[in-house]
Amino acid sequence: MTIAAGRHVSNICKTCFFWLRQLRRVRRSLDTESIKTLVHAFVTSRVDYCNSVLSSASKKVMDKLQHVQNAAACLLTGTRKYERDLSRLMHDDLHWLVILQRVQYKLAVTVHRCLRHRAPRYLADYCVPVCEVSGRQNLRSARCHQLSVPRVRRTTLGTRVFSVAGPTVCYSLSDHFRNPAVDSEQFRRDLKMYLFAGHS
Secondary structure, eight states, X not given: OOHHHHHHHHHHHHHHHHHHHHHHHHXXXXXXHHHHHHHIIIIIHHHHTTGGGGTTOOHHHXXXXXXXXXXXXXHHXXXXXXXXXXXXXXXXXXXXXXXXXXXXXXXXXXXXXXXXTXXXXXXXXXXXXXXXSTTOTTSHHHHXXXXXXXXXXXXXXHTTSHHHHHXXXXXXXXXXXXXXXXXXXXXXXXXXXXXXXXXX
């Protein structure tokens, strides 16, 4: 990961932990819905901002953001830092995807928007179905709504660009999620349940 991206993640974590400390001081004075709103405004929204650029990031980087999410979940649920059921609480009570899944979710939703012509042209141009590539129309991948993944020379950085990361994430999903005919709202609901089920 580049130095700039590493600093970006470090700054996010630093800011989020600052706000979590402030919110912890007033936690008892707020009802559940109010604290959820504040945590989203000051913490999870920062964690999710532009998180698709973290595709293929190292485990060390992902763990930094996961620690932030865990701390936010502890604040909302009143559990201890190393509670065994923390992951279950994030799933069942808060309906949160873990950091890696949140990155995959953002990428898949963005690609789906591109395929439905609801994303900026500069992104949509990178989502090219295999069936539209000259000489590849008869391939099995063309019939399965697969997207063309360009070759990259540098695996460290090349795999993180949207033209590679987006189609690659969609390739890992079932055929249902590669079909542009699926309604956007239905796509989001199904994708979240798919990731909750452990498909990542």
